[in-house]
Amino acid sequence: MPVNLNYRFLIRVAISLAMAAALAGILILEVLGHHGQSVPLWGRESMAVDLITFSLTFGFSIGWLATKLTWQALRKKQVLPLHWHLKSQTLIDRLPTNLLHRSFMLGLAGVLLAMITLTLFHLKHTRQLPYHHYLILFILHTVSLTAVVTVMAVYRALGDRVPKLKVIKQKGTAALQ
Template structure:
């Protein structure tokens, strides 16, 4: 059984986005803490500030790039639009239509990832992580964030304008 062109495109785009996001987070974290033994949870150069800033920026950038790439793929007919419109009102359907606002909302999901992680650290009473452990942890967090944002941005971009296109076909 062949894989749908939409799934194939999403996996290729998502794989590239997650790999680049992981490498970028890993590189920045390595530059900041490669000479340190432990990475503190709180403070100016800490896990919290890195996760909030990195999560927000990654959510925005990945959401923006994936939406633009999906819209371009729709124009080139590499992928096909969804055949439903936004009446179901799932979380993805509630993302804004305009790309900047949508990317901002996806950036907030990156900040939410960081907040949930912070709550888990607090529940475990973690105040520091060894630098190598933190590098592994931040790579996994970057992978999860980029893959989640990719799926949300991709499916929302596939649904962009579907309702309007169906109305235009009814008028013709």
């Protein structure tokens, strides 16, 4: 049984963004390089600061990028739009229509994921992690954050009414509106 066109698009975008985000996450940790042998859970140079700031910025960026890629695929008819009777009326459908507002909300979803992770470590009475273990945790967090935000962004964007590109001739040149 072949995979639906929209699911193939979602899987392709999610895997591409997850790999790019994982590499970016590793590079960010290496560039920061402020961690010693172990990384504390709380403090100025801690897991909390890294995870929360990374989750907000990358959640926003990935939400924006996944939405733009979906809109582009909708314009090129590479995916099929969701019609009102196909949508399940979930909270994802209630994300804002404005791209920046939607991306900000997806960034906050990333912060929520980071806070759940930090709370679980706190409840387990973990005060610090060895740097190697933290690096693995950070990569897993990055990949899961990317998957969650990508699914939400693509699903919501498939239900958007994407305006078609219009070519307007202005004094001998064509401009896109």
